[in-house]
Each structure stands twice: as C-alpha cells, then as structure tokens.
Amino acid sequence: MNYTLEELAHGLNTTTTEEGTNFDAVITEIGVIEVSCSNNEEFPIHLAMTETQLLSVTPLFNISEVLEGKVDQLNNLLLQLSPAVPLSSIGLQDGNYILFGAMALNTIFENIVHELEVQAENTVDVLEAIEPLLN
Amino acid sequence: MSILRDMFSAFKGAGNEVGEAIIDANAVRILEQEIREADEAIHKSKQSLTKLKGTEIRLKREINSLEVDIQDYEAKAVQALNENKEEIAVKVADRIAEIESDRDEKAAEHAKLAADVESLNKMIKNRNKIIQKNKRELEKVRTIKELQKTTSTISSNFAASSSNAHRVSKALDRVKTKQAKWKDDMEAGDWMASQENVDDLDKELEAAGIGNNPGKSNSVLERLKARQNA
Secondary structure, rough: OOOOOHHHHHHHOEEEEEOOOOOEEEEOOOOOOEEEEEOOOOOOOOOOEOOOOEEEEEEEEEHHHHHOOHHHHHHHHHHHHHOOOOOOEEEEEEOOEEEEEEEEOOOOOOHHHHHHHHHHHHHHHHHHHHHHEOO | OOOOHHHHHHOOOOOOOOOOOOOOOOHHHHHHHHHHHHHHHHHHHHHHHHHHHHHHHHHHHHHHHHHHHHHHHHHHHHHHHHHHOOHHHHHHHHHHHHHHHHHHHHHHHHHHHHHHHHHHHHHHHHHHHHHHHHHHHHHHHHHHHOOOOEEEEEEEEHHOOOOHHHHHHHHHHHHHHHHHHHHHHHHHHHHHHHHHHHHHHHHHHHHHOOOOOHHHHHHHHHHHHHHHHH
C-alpha cells in the first residue's frame, strides 16, 4: 500500500515500537514530514516522497562545523563508516552532511517504523565516531 | 544524457570546494518532453499495429482459402484427366493458374505486412526502453530535489557561529543523558517488579508454614547471654 504523507504522519504519531520508541511527526509547509524519534530527539528525520521512493534524511552538520583542515579526513572516515551503518547511508547535500535511507513507496508501515528507529540510533553512532573532527 | 554527470559538472567558481547539484531545468524539460513524445509515438504505433494486424489476419485467411481452392481444383483436374476429358482439364488448369497468381500476390502482401508489424513492434520496444531510461533519469533529479528540500530549512541553523560552537557535542550529550535516564527508569521499574515478586514469595512461604523457626528467638537469646557472660 502506498501511504500519503498525512497517513504516514498519523501512523507514526500513534505508534510505539517494541523497544519503546515513539514518534512525533509533523508535516511542514514544504511538504516533508519532520519526525522526532524519542530515542534521539536532537536530530529529527525528514521524510520526503518521490514518484518511486520514500526518503528519510537526517541532517547531521554543516561543513563549516568541521575542524579546519579536517574535511578530507572526515570524508575518508565517513566513506569507510557508511557500509557498516545498517540501513542508512551517508551523503553530502549543499554543504550539509546527512544520514539517509530510501524505501520503496509500497514498503509496509512496520518496516518504515523500524527504518526510522534504526536511523535515529545510527545518527548517534556516526556522530560519536566523527565528533573529534568537529568544532 | 546522463543527468547526474551534467548536474555535478556545474561547479560555482574555482574557490568552491563543495560541488552543488544544480538542477538544470532545461534538462528536466527535455527529459519530460522525450517521455511525452515517446509515449505519443507508442500510442500511434499501437493504433497502426492494430490495423496492420487486422489486415494481416484477413490476408492469411484469404490465402488459406485460396490454397483450399487450388487443392480442390487440382483434384478435379486429375479426375478430368483420368476420365480423358482433356478439354475440361485444361480449363481447370487455367483456373488453378489464376488462383495461384492471386495467392502469390496476397502472399507477397502478407509477407510485407508481417515485416511492417515486426518493425513496429521493434519500434514500440525501443521507445519503451527510452521512456524507462528517461523516467529513471528524472527520478534521480526528483530525488536530488527532495533531498535539497529536506536540508534547505536547516542550512541557516547549521551555520557556524559562536553560539553554535560544539553544537553536535552538546546535542549528543543531551541524547546520552536522556538515554541514561531512560535506562535508569527501566532498571528502577525492573527492581520494583522484582521486589513485588519477593513480597509475593514471602507471603506464600509464610502461608505454607515453611521457614517458621520457633526456636530462633531462643537461640538469639542464648547468643546474647553467652556474649554477656564472656
């Protein structure tokens, strides 16, 4: 089943996972869902739909927050980390480093929830790994 | 056209270390236009194909019918020859020749039609490939657009300023504090649950009269007296 943004937001707002994670989902005026997961409220996930995919994007930090001269080292580290991060990948958009996942539009709801919960955890793991390279 | 290659080859000036994805509106328009044109071409081709196929089927039926006529007249010609009716046999042979000529014309037409049908089918297949390829290219563009949407609103928040120093570290600390509190609450809950289990167990033992030791207070008294006398 392909969900609309509204259905997805409502579903998330009324879900608690087995691990006790719950969600606060709001549709923004630019047509994405901003989801705050209770296991990591500091880094909300943005959900956006294309014709074929549901994208879940966690903005991490801007390139200007990287210690001077450490960008290459950071990029190297992130490239090596990325394959080890379950379900999520690391990217760079307009100077902002992001963690993101992509699901087919007909992904079942439980799997969408699982992806978000894991992505929220992954955010902490990745940031802890590269924290020494940030100012 | 590789849309990703074209997007990322546009760097803003030599000093820019970060390549930004610049979505060429023209490239998107061209892709969408190519998809529309391919769709229309397929639609027209399918209409032509339907007509051609109808004609092909009709021709085939007529050819089969002519074959049957030829066989029928051949049998009659043989019969006429067997009965020494040469004049009739010659007339039948003439008729067979006419029918064969008609059949051969139709067969040639049928062969040409079959080739046209195959050609159209190939064209439809190729156009479909173009459509699928262009749709995949467009999907990449739309993905980039959606990604930019998700990061557009937070760019200004991430900009480094003195108030945002160690922003990530502070945020991580808050996350870990909350996680630790959650863990503590869970442990407290588990401890409470285990206490209730202990209470329940003690009550059960007492009710069953197990572990009651009437001599216990006496032994305590003896111990205290012995300590006193020591």
